[in-house]
Amino acid sequence: MPTIQNAFPIRQDAGLPGGAAMSRYQSDSAVVQGVAIPFGGPVMRGADPRGISLFAAGGGAFLGIARQKRGGLADRHEPTSVAAYFTGASGVFVTADAAVAVDAVVRYNTATGRYTSAAASGTVLECTGWTFDSVATAAGQLVIIKRV
Numbered sequence: 001m002p003t004i005q006n007a008f009p010i011r012q013d014a015g016l017p018g019g020a021a022m023s024r025y026q027s028d029s030a031v032v033q034g035v036a037i038p039f040g041g042p043v044m045r046g047a048d049p050r051g052i053s054l055f056a057a058g059g060g061a062f063l064g065i066a067r068q069k070r071g072g073l074a075d076r077h078e079p080t081s082v083a084a085y086f087t088g089a090s091g092v093f094v095t096a097d098a099a100v101a102v103d104a105v106v107r108y109n110t111a112t113g114r115y116t117s118a119a120a121s122g123t124v125l126e127c128t129g130w131t132f133d134s135v136a137t138a139a140g141q142l143v144i145i146k147r148v
Contacts, residue, residue, distance in 0.1 A: 037052065037053070037054050037066045042055035042064075042065060042066075043062075043065070045063060056110065062125075062126075065092045091133070091144060091146055093142045093144060094115045096116070096139060096143045097109045097114035097118070097139055098117075099136055101117065101132065102132055104132045106130040106131055107124045108125050110123045114140075115127075115145065130147055130148065132144070132145055
């Protein structure tokens with residue numbers, strides 16, 4: 001008889017931007033988006049009070065990360081490249097813009113669409129209340145960010 005797996009890791013293997021990094025329940029919010037938002041993209045309140053938009057300079061407060069739909073499958077009303085959920089919970093995979101260290105402040109580079117710990121500027125926006133929870137040694141690597 002095959003062995004039954006009865007223990008599971010807390011941290012998941014790297015998956016894709018916007019994927020859960022922790023194997024615990026995370027509360028996601030279903031929303032209406034005014035524009036296409038890629039998985040793993042930072043979100044802010046949209047023009048519709050029930051909606052979200054991609055985080056932008058001067059646009060509003062950072063709310064969380066656009067998530068892949070539960071189960072990872074899109075239905076006929078929702079394209080696979082657009083997120084209709086977002087989370088403010090910790091433990092989300094995102095793509096690093098450069099090398100980052102654990103506990104560094106998370107910022108989003110609007111020019112590259114990736115996350116960095118570089119100083120804030122006109123194109124690098126701070127994701128208030130979030131830090132890196134894993135290390136990246138180069139650009140393009142998946143890293144975990146967490147809410148502090």
